Every structure is written in structure tokens, then in C-alpha cells.
Amino acid sequence: xxxxxxxxxxxxxxxxxxxxxxxxxxxxxxxxxxxxxxxxxxxxxxxxxxxxxxxxxxxxxxxxxxxx
Numbered sequence: 001x002x003x004x005x006x007x008x009x010x011x012x013x014x015x016x017x018x019x020x021x022x023x024x025x026x027x028x029x030x031x032x033x034x035x036x037x038x039x040x041x042x043x044x045x046x047x048x049x050x051x052x053x054x055x056x057x058x059x060x061x062x063x064x065x066x067x068x
Contacts, residue, residue: 005049005054005055007042007045007046007049007055007060007063008042008045009039009040009041009042009045010039010040011030011031011034011039012034012037012039014037016033016037017030017033017034017037020033042063042064042067043060043064046060046063046064047060
């Protein structure tokens with residue numbers, strides 16, 4: 001059976017990130033802080049799906065290339 005599975009990147013809004021947004025911090029700095037706080041990047045989420053056998057490396061590579 002073939003279907004679709006989402007591969008996504010979610011940034012949970014913590015108090016630190018909320019304060020950074022209010023200070024109009026750059027998106028790069030927000031992303032760096034979110035990763036420090038445990039956010040999985042799209043690449044990491046894709047790799048997890050490959051390890052779990054949910055998708056293939058080729059499919060994750062396609063998703064990541066579409067991201068650029």
C-alpha cells in the first residue's frame with residue numbers, strides 16, 4: 001500500500017523565542033535558537049523517516065531540493 005506521509009519542520013514557540021520575535025530578531029537567529037531548544041530541522045525529520053522505513057532517501061532528497 002502506498003500513501004503519503006508528511007515530513008515537516010515545526011518550531012514550538014517558547015518564551016525565549018517569543019521574546020526574540022518581539023525584538024524582531026532575524027529568522028536565522030530564531031532558527032538557531034529553536035534548534036538549540038530541540039527543534040528538528042526538515043533534514044533531520046526526513047532522515048528519521050528514512051530510518052523508520054517510512055520513506056526513501058531519494059524522496060527526502062527531492063523534498064530538500066524543493067525547499068531550496
